[in-house]
Amino acid sequence: MAGDRDGGEMTTRRNLLVMLGAAAGAPRALFAQAKKPPVVIGWLHGTGTNKASLTAFKEGLAAVHHTEGASFVNEARWAEGGLGQIPALADELKQKKPAVIVTYLDVATQAAAKAAPGTPLVQAVGASPVDAGLAGSLARPGGMVTGVTNLPGGPSFK
Numbered sequence: 001m002a003g004d005r006d007g008g009e010m011t012t013r014r015n016l017l018v019m020l021g022a023a024a025g026a027p028r029a030l031f032a033q034a035k036k037p038p039v040v041i042g043w044l045h046g047t048g049t050n051k052a053s054l055t056a057f058k059e060g061l062a063a064v065h066h067t068e069g070a071s072f073v074n075e076a077r078w079a080e081g082g083l084g085q086i087p088a089l090a091d092e093l094k095q096k097k098p099a100v101i102v103t104y105l106d107v108a109t110q111a112a113a114k115a116a117p118g119t120p121l122v123q124a125v126g127a128s129p130v131d132a133g134l135a136g137s138l139a140r141p142g143g144m145v146t147g148v149t150n151l152p153g154g155p156s157f158k
Helices: 002-031 054-063 083-095 106-115
Strands: 039-045 070-079 102-103 122-125 146-148
Touching: 002 102, 039 054, 039 083, 039 106, 054 070, 054 083, 070 146, 083 106, 106 146
Parallel strands: 039 070, 039 102, 102 122, 122 146
Antiparallel strands: none
16 A cells, blocks of 8 residues: 555656646746737838938837837838829828828828828928818827928917
């Protein structure tokens, strides 16, 4: 009987060790988070001449430890063939489901707002989004458009 009991204790110890070993490896499997896909950032530029702005944007993100391809992906569209192609480029961007669209020039902001009305827009260069009907006021834009304005006569807070 003593032999049976010793054999049972050995089995119990072995099972305990197996369970402890499994438990040690379990957190990796159980608590591992799925890797998040990179955020898509749309980039709609009214001309094809100022690609330095996109480079500066990427450098700014890299400075705060955001890596292109890992944490974000840029989907850039440039109206190199003329402003008439901006609405089609805005539609292309919409299909990529960007988290935000950065626009250059009023025509790009208007086209993006029309193509992707639920997507936040950041107007990097342009006139007043208030005058374009895309924001309620500069102080409280509301809606989906924000950004920088170039107002040569000074801001008009409506």
